[in-house]
Amino acid sequence: MDRETDDDVLDSVGPRLRSLRRDRGITLAGLAATTGVSESTLSRLENGQRRPSLELLLPLTRTHDVPLDDLVGAPRTGDLRIRLKPIRRFGMTFVPLSRRPGGVHAFKTMIPARPRPLEPGPQTHEGFEWLYVLNGRLRLVIGERDLTLPPGEAAELDTSLPHWLGSADGGAVELLILFGLQGVRAHVRTDPPRSSRAGSRP
Numbered sequence: 443m444d445r446e447t448d449d450d451v452l453d454s455v456g457p458r459l460r461s462l463r464r465d466r467g468i469t470l471a472g473l474a475a476t477t478g479v480s481e482s483t484l485s486r487l488e489n490g491q492r493r494p495s496l497e498l499l500l501p502l503t504r505t506h507d508v509p510l511d512d513l514v515g516a517p518r519t520g521d522l523r524i525r526l527k528p529i530r531r532f533g534m535t536f537v538p539l540s541r542r543p544g545g546v547h548a549f550k551t552m553i554p555a556r557p558r559p560l561e562p563g564p565q566t567h568e569g570f571e572w573l574y575v576l577n578g579r580l581r582l583v584i585g586e587r588d589l590t591l592p593p594g595e596a597a598e599l600d601t602s603l604p605h606w607l608g609s610a611d612g613g614a615v616e617l618l619i620l621f622g623l624q625g626v627r628a629h630v631r632t633d634p635p636r637s638s639r640a641g642s643r644p
Contacts, residue, residue: 467567
């Protein structure tokens with residue numbers, strides 16, 4: 443790479459770090475406590491006011507469980523294959539289908555089968571999610587609403603509301619998730635009908 447390309451790669455690290463942290467619902471204070479990097483340094487790194495270094499990036503790769511190449515967006519030479527690296531969180535597996543920082547992120551999400559379905563543990567974070575069920579029956583809890591989505595149904599939710607995803611019957615569930623930060627929403631939208639179903643077939 444020439445110097446201009448190197449600078450472009452380094453300049454993209456801050457927005458990528460901010461997007462990754464927000465996607466996972468982590469605050470700057472929480473990330474500082476986990477990595478040992480000060481909150482002010484992390485903020486300057488995300489805003490492009492601090493140049494990334496190995497000393498700063500290595501603890502972030504461990505915390506986010508991503509390779510260093512993915513964190514800096516380094517291009518892979520000589521290999522045209524797309525390598526999908528699963529992320530395991532909250533008892534689910536998320537396979538990222540997009541790599542760019544910011545904007546809408548796409549994930550294929552798998553919820554494993556369990557002899558006894560988990561009890562809901564709603565959480566909140568910034569952004570919007572659009573869900574589409576591929577297989578299985580998804581239980582979606584949003585605030586006081588408790589919904590069941592069979593295959594082919596979709597729902598959109600504001601993730602600042604307490605929400606939880608799980609299996610409705612203990613079986614495995616596969617779904618697609620489009621996630622965007624505050625103000626970034628999917629173009630495909632469905633309005634929940636009056637019944638217990640959260641969406642309809644597109």
